Amino acid sequence: MAGSARQGSIFAQKLDRTAFTSYFLGAIVPLVALAFIVERFVLPSLGEARLALGFIAVVLSLAVLSLGSFLVLRRTIRQSLRQIDGDNKRLKLLLNASQHLSSAQDESDAAAMTARCAFDVVEGSRAFVLTRDAPGSAFQLLHATGDGADKLFEKRESELHAVANLALSEGRPVIHGGEGGRGADGIAATAVPIPGDVSPLGALVVVRDAAPGPFEPAQVDSLGMLVGLASVAFRHANLQDAQRNFFTHVTDIIVMALDAHLGYHTGHPHRVAQLSNRIGRELGFDEHRLERLHFGALLHDIGMLKLDRTLQKNRLTCRSHTELGYRMLQRIRLWRDLAPIVHHHHEWYDGSGYPAGLAGEAIPIGSRIIGLCEAFDTMTSSKSYKAPLSWDDGLQEVERCTGTQFDPDVVRAFMTLVERGDIDPTIVESV
Numbered sequence: 001m002a003g004s005a006r007q008g009s010i011f012a013q014k015l016d017r018t019a020f021t022s023y024f025l026g027a028i029v030p031l032v033a034l035a036f037i038v039e040r041f042v043l044p045s046l047g048e049a050r051l052a053l054g055f056i057a058v059v060l061s062l063a064v065l066s067l068g069s070f071l072v073l074r075r076t077i078r079q080s081l082r083q084i085d086g087d088n089k090r091l092k093l094l095l096n097a098s099q100h101l102s103s104a105q106d107e108s109d110a111a112a113m114t115a116r117c118a119f120d121v122v123e124g125s126r127a128f129v130l131t132r133d134a135p136g137s138a139f140q141l142l143h144a145t146g147d148g149a150d151k152l153f154e155k156r157e158s159e160l161h162a163v164a165n166l167a168l169s170e171g172r173p174v175i176h177g178g179e180g181g182r183g184a185d186g187i188a189a190t191a192v193p194i195p196g197d198v199s200p201l202g203a204l205v206v207v208r209d210a211a212p213g214p215f216e217p218a219q220v221d222s223l224g225m226l227v228g229l230a231s232v233a234f235r236h237a238n239l240q241d242a243q244r245n246f247f248t249h250v251t252d253i254i255v256m257a258l259d260a261h262l263g264y265h266t267g268h269p270h271r272v273a274q275l276s277n278r279i280g281r282e283l284g285f286d287e288h289r290l291e292r293l294h295f296g297a298l299l300h301d302i303g304m305l306k307l308d309r310t311l312q313k314n315r316l317t318c319r320s321h322t323e324l325g326y327r328m329l330q331r332i333r334l335w336r337d338l339a340p341i342v343h344h345h346h347e348w349y350d351g352s353g354y355p356a357g358l359a360g361e362a363i364p365i366g367s368r369i370i371g372l373c374e375a376f377d378t379m380t381s382s383k384s385y386k387a388p389l390s391w392d393d394g395l396q397e398v399e400r401c402t403g404t405q406f407d408p409d410v411v412r413a414f415m416t417l418v419e420r421g422d423i424d425p426t427i428v429e430s431v
């Protein structure tokens with residue numbers, strides 16, 4: 001905002017210079033010319049001193065009036081410029097808020113962004129986002145911004161609730177505090193209802209500590225626009241939350257069904273997911289990639305659900321589970337991006353795996369991680385269908401297959417975790 005303030009100031013300076021030049025050319029020059037003509041041609045012909053003084057007085061009056069008009073005009077221009085600068089600043093803050101609010105991941109994220117923006121728009125001291133579950137129910141403080149905001153809320157909770165309630169009952173922004181900017185209780189606040197589908201979701205309350213004066217209508221209007229954006233962000237965050245909840249629980253149900261279907265593999269998807277998460281984190285995956293890796297690992301054998309139990313132990317038919325899993329996930333929009341990870345989790349780094357015979361970097365990194373974790377869990381878990389290898393024998397087997405079956409970078413991350421004690425024998429028996 002410093003840049004825009006500077007731009008506004010340069011614009012104001014230019015306008016000021018233009019006004020002064022116009023004044024100089026339009027008023028000063030003609031006045032000087034008039035004075036010159038009067039002094040040269042009019043006064044000598046008049047003869048009488050009183051008449052001459054009269055003329056001088058007229059010219060001086062004109063000069064004073066012109067200067068007065070110029071100063072009034074200049075003051076008006078400066079006030080207008082201040083207002084335009086303020087509007088521009090608020091518009092930029094709102095645009096900024098709109099961009100940030102559209103990326104809010106949850107309600108508290110949206111509330112924090114709303115409070116921060118309100119704080120800047122109104123130049124308040126503290127901002128609070130209050131929500132309630134249903135009309136008439138008690139407010140809950142979702143977010144507070146500003147120095148000592150939590151303490152102020154504790155101290156003045158009832159007054160702040162009263163301002164918020166007033167805004168909600170009137171269905172419009174309310175300003176608490178008169179000419180001096182403060183109410184009888186010493187609080188200078190403005191509250192704006194946050195619109196919801198059926199009833200308001202809550203209220204945004206901004207408090208001024210050392211009130212410079214009453215809240216300006218333009219500031220309160222900006223808060224009205226801000227809560228409109230916040231309302232969309234809250235609904236979007238709720239929808240995302242519901243989607244995540246659905247996604248997690250449906251995955252759990254499928255993984256339980258898969259475990260029951262495989263029988264001998266109890267807990268395998270969860271163990272593979274735990275190992276994969278740790279390797280992904282060690283390789284520097286961000287939260288989004290870790291989440292996709294986690295769900296990919298949980299669902300990596302989902303294709304087995306399409307295979308009859310009698311076919312699962314048949315090596316050739318069992319291989320089709322990668323293709324079957326890929327097709328199952330491809331049809332579900334929320335899981336579509338997991339489909340390639342699941343499809344290629346049995347590829348080998350040297351290209352001798354299945355189903356496509358991909359090699360090296362051509363295999364999705366998620367598949368390379370899950371491939372190692374699945375193989376290691378199958379080798380070492382007593383819950384696997386084979387007699388388990390000891391922990392050390394399993395590690396030796398991983399090292400032996402590095403560069404052929406397993407990606408050396410993934411193995412390196414895995415071994416680092418083992419050396420650090422972040423992966424130990426308890427993990428394979430923990431689920």
Ligand SMILES: [Fe+2]
Pocket residue numbers: 300301321345346374
């Ligand atoms: Fe598999």
